[in-house]
Amino acid sequence: MSTRREAVRRALTGSSGFRSAQDLYADLRAEGSKIGLTTVYRALQSLSDAGEVDVLRTDEGEAVYRACDTENHHHHIVCRVCSAAVEIENPDVEKWAADMGAEYGFTNVTHTVEVFGTCSSCS
Amino acid sequence: MSTRREAVRRALTGSSGFRSAQDLYADLRAEGSKIGLTTVYRALQSLSDAGEVDVLRTDEGEAVYRACDTENHHHHIVCRVCSAAVEIENPDVEKWAADMGAEYGFTNVTHTVEVFGTCSSCS
DNA sequence: ACGAAAACGAAAACGGTTGTCAAAACACAA
């Protein structure tokens, strides 16, 4: 694990919500790092490939990342103002998605579930 | 409703799955229309604002559109090969999302739920 | 038919992301 990638992971772990690559780049530069934007993207790509961070897309199509507490499959409630996120799990939803897939003859079923709202401190 | 926008709606209604703006543009040009890409984007934007089509983002960040049978809130099972889609509804999921939001003090809660798989004719 | 308003399309601009490539950092054997 290279130093740069470690720095990106640290920056991500130090934030409570979903951050974009450019956010993290700005954070790292602000704290004096000479890291390049390309490297931030590369680090996030590889952390994501390794399953160490969760990725999702905003409505604007921007990719945002988060270092999650568990490696288990789970979902989030994300504040649309400050992007803080709470991890949530629900076996029923997992089962429902799988059942739906089976019912319509779909194989290799995956799903995305994200809940958005305004968190108590932002409202 | 302008002619061009109607053409885009027709192109969308004639497909069974989610299509990107560029897909629709290609379809329309292929059938002889002299429509411009800009107009396709504009038409999709306005159809989407009017709630007449559903929009979602692929993992690659591309926006894809679909003319749905119902205007009610619903979700989809989407084939990741041919992008054919089945509309699905489930009050439990709706309730769950709302409950989760309330439990963590989030207001103005919305959610996105999409199921992906390989449909029977593509597998 | 006329003028105002809306729609249109080509091309440029934009913004996030990825590719390129030479320089720098590193590993490690001699």
Added chain:
DNA sequence: TTGTGTTTTGACAACCGTTTTCGTTTTCGT
């Protein structure tokens, strides 16, 4: 330590989907 091959890095350009701009065309009301 020095040399050599590998990996990582970052500036910059390229890419791609989308939006903006702006001059032209079409539509609509009168």
